[in-house]
Amino acid sequence: MTESRFVYDDGDIDTNGSANQHLSDLIARRYSRRQTLRGGLTAMTTAVFGGVLMAGCDDDGDLVTVEPITVSSGQAASVSAGKTVTLRGTASSAAQSVRWTQVSGPQVTLNNANSASATFIAPAVSASTPLVFRFTGTSGLGDSAAADTTITVTPATLDFVAVAKNRNDLVTVPAGYLVTVLYRLGDPINASTSAYANDGTDTNFAARAGDHHDGMSFFGLAATGATRDAAGSTRGLLVLNHENITESYLHPRGQTTTGGVRPEAEAIKEIEAHGVSVIEVTRGASAWSYVQSSALNRRITPNTPMTFNGPARGNPLLRTAYSKDGTQGRGTINNCANGMMPWGTYATAEENWAGYFRRDRGDAAVRSSAGRAKENVSLARYGISEGRAGNYGWTTVTPADASSTIFRKWNATAIADAAADGTADFRHEPFQYGWIVEIDPYDPQSTPRKRTALGRMNHEGVEPSRMVAGVRPAFYMGDDAQNEYIYKFVSSTPWSASDANAADRLAVGDKYLDAGTLYVAKFNADGSGQWLPLTFGSGPLTSGNATYPFADQADVLINTRLAADLLGATPMDRPEWTAVNPANGEMYCTLTNNSSRSPARTDAANPRAYVDPRTDGRNNSAGNVNGHVIRLRENGDTTEAAAFTWDVYAFGAGSDLNKDNINLSGLDDSNDFSSPDGLWFSLPSNVAGQGASPVMWLQTDDGAFTDVTNNQMLAAIPGRVGDGGTKTVNNTTSAGTSTATTRVGKAPGATLKRFLVGPKECEITGITSTPDGKALFVNIQHPGENGGPDNITSNWPASQSGTSASASRPRSATIVITREDGGLVGI
Known part of the structure; x- marks a missing residue:
């Protein structure tokens, strides 16, 4: 502690006429009077004179008395990364100003540094790390004193008590957290649309929130205006998918199907009610809310005009009565997961689109007679077989406007006497779906673009890799169906950091997403793997192939599944969301479950086939019932690699199941889960997504574990590929027995915890946060999905308030989770 303190005092008049020297005269021999008055006395001066009062005269002859300044910087402390730290200093009354500065350690941002109490967020660290801060007090004459304190920061931990499994009709989060319901099915997105009645009478869903909220991203806005600010955390655009509908609650008495015909309305x-929402959200003094009248609000539906980009643009298979040149399309549907592009756009994925199409018997013969028999091979591979009626019977509608084709387009049946090129009907409409669609959320007038270079499949999402200047970026994707594949697209263009802030964001998408190489993954038993390129003219991908004769690269991309089959890719247990660890670039993929995985068809990457016992009286399930999360590390840690290593991060299972053959990750009551689906890493713009151990969020869409708990979300601090070992699994079901050896990551233990449990009959899916990590947005999809108007099985979100809401129909909704103390979520 340093002392050097000044105060002003009117002294007595000097009446001593003797010649004796005064103490002030001694001081003056070394220090001039002006220097004294300006605070030139140093800490050493104080020490020499024992801290006694020192005096000098000002220009008026008044006596100035000098006292020591005293400061204290508080006690040393230890704190984990992500915590808000308050530095409290004290200074004696002589200090007219104080200031905190950082002396050493990883640099942090000090808030209120010019006050006695400054704050900062403890930075991400990989090991215990000291940070030294200095508190300085300064007098009005310029003299100062300082003291240091040390804050030791330890690596981040999951700092909450795990939420217990439950089957309550509300969202349960840990103590110390708040849940705000933000954006619900039917909420109006403009000033002229009425509030949602929630009784089945509401109309005009092109101006309301759609149903089945799913994948989601937050795009920052400047606090003072509707312009992009990637770091904005108090105002932004929330963009989210509406995957499907719970039709029984949308209408007064459920769907009308009189005579097998659906009413147009x-x-x-x-x-x-399908598609995508773009809505403005803001953080108020007490809670988040959406801005109903924002000019940036927008609904994108299955009727919204789209354009095709990339190699398949204009291909004959994309020609329809609506787009005779194959360059345009209408709408996007069954949008599941998503991706946030580094240049500020939103990518939405078309997943289970095939089920919406009708295909009458006899269609295959018409196509064959027109010389287009290979279309039948393609349609069958994507699950559009003859005799399908199409979801919800939309093609049975007779529209009031006879010229309208918004219902007819869902009928893929080829008209016998129509043009064979498909320009007179909608036989090719199924080829217009199954793509990644890029949207500019900041421009409501922009036209979404379907990126055909990324292939056509049941896209679950698209996750960009870490962006490294001069290196071609990768984009990882899963094809969500039983025994489908994992893919990556590597752009032809190396990344340029300046593109992150470009004004024409869709043009940047053209640059990185319209040309490149699409690969499919092959997993080997020894923990290695290869990326197999889907390139026309390579291997079996030629016009001479007997299974499917490819015409060109566009044909390969339109028929991605057929191409991947021929290359020998590894069939996986329903690849869903992909996520990239921002610390090390490793890619994680949820394999949600696979009821068709038999012992005979197990392999190292999909090693389990077992019987899952139930406690609710329903029949036991078999296969890989609970799913797992696989991860891979690119060779050389580069996105351009053609090979990788892999292991399984965690196997889903009930904690009470056999740990030798089922619960291979040793899960317990605090972290057991089933059917992993949503997957996301905290953003690298805040501590939760920084350092060696960023936080990963895992969401479930489960039917096998719902006899024990509603669906849930867990937080994890994962390790990395290869941190565990191998295990041999012995599988037994009624279909037979087998043995498989797999690579298992280190048992998660306390680094995996249940953070949230949802309401009845819901799925937890879709997650994003503000850049500062202090608000976490989560989607609750289809609560009460098994009920209807006469049998309401959930009252959420009305039930979230804690009051009785027994008559309220359930609604999919977006929630916001914040900490009561305003800190980072999860750590």
């Missing part, structure tokens, strides 16, 4: 409502 009901069908329009159902169609418009």
Whole structure:
């Protein structure tokens, strides 16, 4: 502690006429009077004179008395990364100003540094790390004193008590956290649309929130205006998918199907309830809310005009009565997961789109007679077989406007006497779906673009790799169906950091997403793997192939599944969301479950086939019932690699199941889960996504574990590929027995915890946060999905308030989770 303190005092008049020297005269021999008055006395001066009062005269002859300044910087402390630290200093009354500065350690941002109490967020560290801060007090004459304190920061931990499994009708989060319901099914997105009645009578879903909220991203806005600010955390655009509908609650008495014909008004409502929402959200003094009248709000539906980009643009298989040149399309549907592009756009994935199409018997013969028999091979591989009626019966509608084709487009049946090139009907409409669609959320007038270079499949999402200047970025994707594949697209263009802030964001998408190489993954038993390129003219991908004769690269991309089959890719247990660890670039993929995985078809990457016992009286399930999370590390840690290593981060299972053959990750009551689905890493713009151990969030969409708990979300601090070992699994079901050896990551233990449990009959899916990590947005999809108007099985979100809401129909909704103390979520 340093002392050197000044105060002003009117002294007595000097009446001593003797010649004796005064103490002030002694001081003056070494220090001039002006220097004294300006605070030139140093800490050493104080020490020499024992801290006694020192005096000098000002220009008026008044006596100035000098006292020591005293400061204290508080006690040393230890804190984990991500915590808000308050530095409290004290200074004696002589200090007219104080200031905190950082002396050493990883640099942090000090808030209120010019006060006695400054704050900062403890930075991400990989090991215990000291940070030294200095508190300085300064007098009005310029003299100062300082003291240091040390804050030791330890690596981040999951700092919450795990939420217990439950089957309550509300969202349960840990103590110290708050849940705000933000954006619900039917909420209006403009000033002229009425509030949602929630009784089935509401219309105009092109101006309301759609149903089945799913994948989601937050795009920052400047606090003072509707312009992009990637770091904005108090105002932004929330962009989210509306995957599907719970049709029983959308209408007064459920769907009308009189005579096998659907009413036009009901069908329009159902169609418009699909798609994507773009809404403005803001953080108020007490809670987050959405801005109903924002000019940036937008609904994108299955009727919204789209353009095709990339190699398949204009291909004959994309020609329809609506787009005779194959360059345009209408809408996007069954949008599941998503991706946030580094240049500020939103990518939405078309997943289970095939089920919406009708295909009458006899269609295959018409196509064959027109010389297009290979279309039948393609349609069958994507699950559009003859005799399909199409979801929700939209093609049965007779529209009031006879020229309208918004219902007819869902009928993929080829008209016998129509043009064979597909320009007179909608036989090729199924080829217009199954793509990644890029949207500019900041421009409501922009036209979404379907990126055909990324292939056509049941896209679950698209996750960009870490962006490294001069290196071609990768984009990872899963094809969500049983025994489908994992893919990556590597752009032809190396990354340029300046593109992150470009004004024409869709043009940047053209640059990175319209040309490159699409690969499919092959997993080997020894923990290695290869990326197999889907390139026309390579291997079996030629016009001479007997299974499917490819015409060109566009044909390969339109028929991605057929191409991957021929290359020998590894069939996986329903690849869903992909996520990239921002610390090390490793890619994680949820394999949600696979009821068709038999012992005979197990392999190292999909090693389990077992019987899952139930406690609710329903029949036991078999296969890989609980799913797992696989991860891979690119060779050389580069996105351009053609090979990788892999292991399984965690196997889903009930904690009470056999740990030798089922619960291979040793899960317990605090972290057991089933059917992993949503997957996301905290953003690298805040501590939760920084350092060696960023936080990963895992969401479930489960039917096998719902006899024990509603669906849930867990937080994890994962390790890395290869941190565990191998295990041999002995599988037994009624279909037979087998043995498989797999690579298992280190048992998660306390680094995996249950953070949230949702309401009845819901799925937890979709997650994003503000850049500062202090608000976490989560989607609750289809609560009460098994009920209807006469049998309401959930009252959420009305039930979230804690009051009785027994008559309220359930609604999919977006929630915001914040900490009561305003800190980072999860750590």
